[in-house]
Amino acid sequence: MTLPSVNAITRTISPSHGLFYSFDSQTKQQNNQPISLQEISLIGTMGSLKEGEKAKKDSEADKEQKLSSNIQTVDTCFLPPEHDSYCLKFNLKITSWVEDVISNNPDALKIFRDFITRYEKEVGGKLLASRYLTNLINGKFLWRNKYAENRQVTLQIADKKHDFNIDLGFGFNDKFAKTQDKKAFDGFVEQFANALFNKDDALVLYVEASGKIGYGQEIYPSQEFVNDDKETKSKVLFDVFSKGKRVAAFHSQKIGNAIRTIDTWYAENATHAIPVDPFGPDKDNQDLRRKGVSAKDNSVYSMLNRLLDEKKGIEANSDAGHYLMACFIRGGVYSGKGKDK
Numbered sequence: 001m002t003l004p005s006v007n008a009i010t011r012t013i014s015p016s017h018g019l020f021y022s023f024d025s026q027t028k029q030q031n032n033q034p035i036s037l038q039e040i041s042l043i044g045t046m047g048s049l050k051e052g053e054k055a056k057k058d059s060e061a062d063k064e065q066k067l068s069s070n071i072q073t074v075d076t077c078f079l080p081p082e083h084d085s086y087c088l089k090f091n092l093k094i095t096s097w098v099e100d101v102i103s104n105n106p107d108a109l110k111i112f113r114d115f116i117t118r119y120e121k122e123v124g125g126k127l128l129a130s131r132y133l134t135n136l137i138n139g140k141f142l143w144r145n146k147y148a149e150n151r152q153v154t155l156q157i158a159d160k161k162h163d164f165n166i167d168l169g170f171g172f173n174d175k176f177a178k179t180q181d182k183k184a185f186d187g188f189v190e191q192f193a194n195a196l197f198n199k200d201d202a203l204v205l206y207v208e209a210s211g212k213i214g215y216g217q218e219i220y221p222s223q224e225f226v227n228d229d230k231e232t233k234s235k236v237l238f239d240v241f242s243k244g245k246r247v248a249a250f251h252s253q254k255i256g257n258a259i260r261t262i263d264t265w266y267a268e269n270a271t272h273a274i275p276v277d278p279f280g281p282d283k284d285n286q287d288l289r290r291k292g293v294s295a296k297d298n299s300v301y302s303m304l305n306r307l308l309d310e311k312k313g314i315e316a317n318s319d320a321g322h323y324l325m326a327c328f329i330r331g332g333v334y335s336g337k338g339k340d341k
Helices: 049-055 060-069 106-122 126-137 140-146 179-197 252-259 300-308 319-330
Strands: 007-009 013-015 018-023 038-043 071-076 085-094 101-103 149-157 160-165 203-212 239-242 245-250
Touching: 013 252, 018 252, 085 140, 085 179, 085 252, 101 106, 106 300, 106 319, 126 140, 126 149, 126 179, 126 252, 126 319, 140 203, 140 252, 149 179, 160 179, 179 203, 245 252, 300 319
Parallel strands: none
Antiparallel strands: 007 101, 013 085, 018 085, 018 245, 038 071, 085 203, 149 160, 149 203, 239 245
């Protein structure tokens, strides 16, 4: 059986945008103030190899002109001078859509749904839920903002709330030093795991992270990719309108990418996790860890083809099974080739 030409799944974990606020760690009350962007103009320097090679042949007049003509307007984001700490707020909505597979092949659709049911029964949701939540404890979602003092993340579901110290080195198999942290974490894992397969209700997990970086220091929100010739700025940062003010922010996609960076199943001796994606992009090493589409390869398409192959199949409690289930939770369009016209 070949992969259907129509095969789509709605994502299960939906992050909100993340908004940045500032406060002074020296005061007892943290009156969070929205962090705004500032637009500045500056003279950029020549730094590329191509520019350097061309400069060898320039006349003195050309060199002088180049040194003064690279004027740029950019967005920047800094804490106000009276604040030394930031606070990032967002939430995750977990809605079980994994069985809502859209496919134009009823037989394939049944096989996909049977695998999901089999995974729920044989493995459950705790393994994946624990990995997603670990990326909140280790501050993966903070990106460049994770380098700070007094790092802390607060998780809250309904009236259940707990503060964790952010440990940048905390891994999927690490243990908590404090008993109360382990107990709280296990409770969040259980609720998260149940929500992954709960078809009746949505779960909302509120996340609030903070860190001390110094008075007036720089914050790194998301950067926009602008395809507009009329745009005069060479760097545009992301902000949202909230309560009458513009607030520096993370894209929901940036947060989601960090949360789903749980794939260590791409190789037996994997040294680090990569995001759960169809071809396993490893941006740090500029490589694709999951390649090919045939049943012998390890991309999501190869896994789906293997699942449709009665002789091969996929064990639920296996590296391939965990990756495929994480792809279902991620959602996306995993369609095969249509018929040539």
